[in-house]
Amino acid sequence: MISNLRAAVFVSSLLALLGKTTAGCCSQNYMDCDVSHCGTSKNQCLSCNGDQLIWLENGPQSSCTARWDPCTNNLNDCCNGLSCVGNQFYRQCLPTVGITPTAPPNPTLRPTPRPTLMPTKSPTNAPTPNLVQTPTRSPTKRPTRMPTKSPTNTPTPNLVQTPTRSPTKRPTRMPTKSPTNAPTPNMVQTPTRSPTKRPTNVPTTFVPTENPNTNRPTLLTESVLLRSDKGLNAWEIYQGLSSLTHINSENPPNYAFVASGGAAGDGSYVVSESQSYALLITGVVLASWEEHAGKVAGANRAAAIKSFEGYFNFWKNMCVSSSQHDRHCQNGGNYCSGSVCLPDWKHWKTGGSVETGAAPDADEDAIVGIILAVSAVANDISKPMWYDEARSWADASSTAFFRFNVDSSKSAYRMVKLGSCWGGWDNNGNNPSYHSPGSYRIMRDFQQSYDGPRNGYNAVSQSEWNGGSGTPQYQYGAEASRTTFRVAMDAAFYPESSLDWSPYLSAFHWRLKNYFDPQNRSWPSNTFQSCRGPNTSQDIQVFGDWSNNAFIYGPTYTSLIAASPSIQNAQSMIDAAANILKSNLPSEYFARSWTLISSLVLSGAMENAAKKFHAHY
Numbered sequence: 001m002i003s004n005l006r007a008a009v010f011v012s013s014l015l016a017l018l019g020k021t022t023a024g025c026c027s028q029n030y031m032d033c034d035v036s037h038c039g040t041s042k043n044q045c046l047s048c049n050g051d052q053l054i055w056l057e058n059g060p061q062s063s064c065t066a067r068w069d070p071c072t073n074n075l076n077d078c079c080n081g082l083s084c085v086g087n088q089f090y091r092q093c094l095p096t097v098g099i100t101p102t103a104p105p106n107p108t109l110r111p112t113p114r115p116t117l118m119p120t121k122s123p124t125n126a127p128t129p130n131l132v133q134t135p136t137r138s139p140t141k142r143p144t145r146m147p148t149k150s151p152t153n154t155p156t157p158n159l160v161q162t163p164t165r166s167p168t169k170r171p172t173r174m175p176t177k178s179p180t181n182a183p184t185p186n187m188v189q190t191p192t193r194s195p196t197k198r199p200t201n202v203p204t205t206f207v208p209t210e211n212p213n214t215n216r217p218t219l220l221t222e223s224v225l226l227r228s229d230k231g232l233n234a235w236e237i238y239q240g241l242s243s244l245t246h247i248n249s250e251n252p253p254n255y256a257f258v259a260s261g262g263a264a265g266d267g268s269y270v271v272s273e274s275q276s277y278a279l280l281i282t283g284v285v286l287a288s289w290e291e292h293a294g295k296v297a298g299a300n301r302a303a304a305i306k307s308f309e310g311y312f313n314f315w316k317n318m319c320v321s322s323s324q325h326d327r328h329c330q331n332g333g334n335y336c337s338g339s340v341c342l343p344d345w346k347h348w349k350t351g352g353s354v355e356t357g358a359a360p361d362a363d364e365d366a367i368v369g370i371i372l373a374v375s376a377v378a379n380d381i382s383k384p385m386w387y388d389e390a391r392s393w394a395d396a397s398s399t400a401f402f403r404f405n406v407d408s409s410k411s412a413y414r415m416v417k418l419g420s421c422w423g424g425w426d427n428n429g430n431n432p433s434y435h436s437p438g439s440y441r442i443m444r445d446f447q448q449s450y451d452g453p454r455n456g457y458n459a460v461s462q463s464e465w466n467g468g469s470g471t472p473q474y475q476y477g478a479e480a481s482r483t484t485f486r487v488a489m490d491a492a493f494y495p496e497s498s499l500d501w502s503p504y505l506s507a508f509h510w511r512l513k514n515y516f517d518p519q520n521r522s523w524p525s526n527t528f529q530s531c532r533g534p535n536t537s538q539d540i541q542v543f544g545d546w547s548n549n550a551f552i553y554g555p556t557y558t559s560l561i562a563a564s565p566s567i568q569n570a571q572s573m574i575d576a577a578a579n580i581l582k583s584n585l586p587s588e589y590f591a592r593s594w595t596l597i598s599s600l601v602l603s604g605a606m607e608n609a610a611k612k613f614h615a616h617y
Helices: 002-009 041-048 233-241 272-287 301-322 360-377 387-404 437-449 480-493 496-517 550-562 570-583 589-602 604-615
Strands: 025-026 054-058 082-088 093-097 245-250 253-257 269-271 346-348 353-355
Touching: 002 093, 025 041, 025 082, 041 054, 054 437, 054 480, 233 272, 233 346, 233 589, 245 301, 245 550, 253 272, 253 301, 253 496, 269 272, 269 570, 272 301, 272 360, 272 437, 301 360, 301 387, 360 387, 360 604, 387 437, 437 480, 437 496, 480 550, 480 604, 496 550, 496 570, 496 589, 550 589
Parallel strands: none
Antiparallel strands: 025 054, 082 093, 245 253, 269 346, 346 353
8 A cells, every 4th residue: 555655646745956066965866855845954854754765965966876766787876775676677776674576567667757957958869769678767747947928839840949858757666567467348238327418406515624614615516617718728728739749740740749858858759648648638629629719810720630630640650669569568459450559658759669568647648639639520521531540549549548557456446557567456556646537437438429340349338437546645746736637627528527526626626715815816835735634644745836836736726617606716716827827838848738738627628628529429
């Protein structure tokens, strides 16, 4: 259980402010000064509530392997206080005390981010594609903050700008020896869908545990979901993709959405997460076209359709490239035109797999983006050439996701894994920010309505889609904030299911209401304070600079779409949040992506995209 909890939160526990210094500092990775919130003295550091922190007497180290990094080929290179743990296939540096290693798989790990402020000078040329078999450092999720004043223009060729170097990712789990076996399909007969499409007037009261004397938010029905027109509009959001888009070809379109920072590097790589963001954004923009982008002067639907096709074509190439080796952990899963449906998590921006194993968070976002794009053009008299293939690909990918990214070894429950090659129940680890109930409902309903051929696979039954598990979190940061977005997305996709999502989101509404500054239209950094959840052994801490990091405040603000109108300043709050996102559009990959995605939620575009989907499925 401890392993599961750590796997869920280690990114958010890295409250880093890195820099070269000769003074002593507090460290969690045993190499850098990455926990500045614990004070500036040794006593403050060692008494801080953290995960095996140490005090670096002489400041950061530069010639050793940091905690969580691979040491398979350098057994004696771990930083002081760490030991190289694992087996002949994979080892990583872990604290000497309390090591309980488990055997990992051959595929490379897809870790979570460690912040850094050490930018690269310029991107290097894209290397010749080549498969890498040994584990390497993986990409970052916590970016540096380089905001721009306005979104970029419509995508044009050669659009990749020099990205800032963002933090490297550090794995915190020891993966399982092999992926779990795929469950036998169709074990339970598909029941009819029980709830009505749009029930109303079923709210119950949610009582915040922190302050029972405060006004109590109530659960919501679909009719009162909020939205704002004070932020980026859908066409501006679409245009915001251009600066990170690498165009491999225009005919046919083949577009890579480039990640940057850490082992994701210098602008030469795409991670499945980044490509999935482009698919999700273009899918939502297209499916909400009539109510959003289509009302903006100069918006071009044909251009958006072509962009989706370009991102989809590169996603397909990623899947084909991932099928050219046997380390994808999807045996028998060549459901998508003879290739696996879930790509390896890292590729060259020009094509070619670099790191192996699928990543569930990327896969679910890509699948939903494809489904929404298919819904957007379903009524077109002249459908795009990609329509039938994308429709088939989404159906097959939904089955592949359930078979290879979900641990179904416990008959009554299912767990979204850390990837096709690692994670699962018990000590294998999972990440709650990967759990996306709205995405699974979309896949379920799409498969139930799909009437095309299925070659080599079956649809997942409705009873199999039900179930899942999450774990508590000890830090609220880059990973945990995405959990908030996942629940808000469920609200946007299925407003009638408020009994599922409203209790979680109501806790955010209570804090945001109490700390909202109506004069400055903002929130202070102490809006979210430490607390302890049920059945947990330590307090949940909040990323100290959360209000200045778009990849945290963006997903957090998405909770406001479900704020009850009875909450004071509810509309003012969502307007303020939308304006904050519009006023601070970062240039760096991760923060920029989450500014764009969060803006789609706050504007109501994601809710309207879901309505388009429900009209067909």
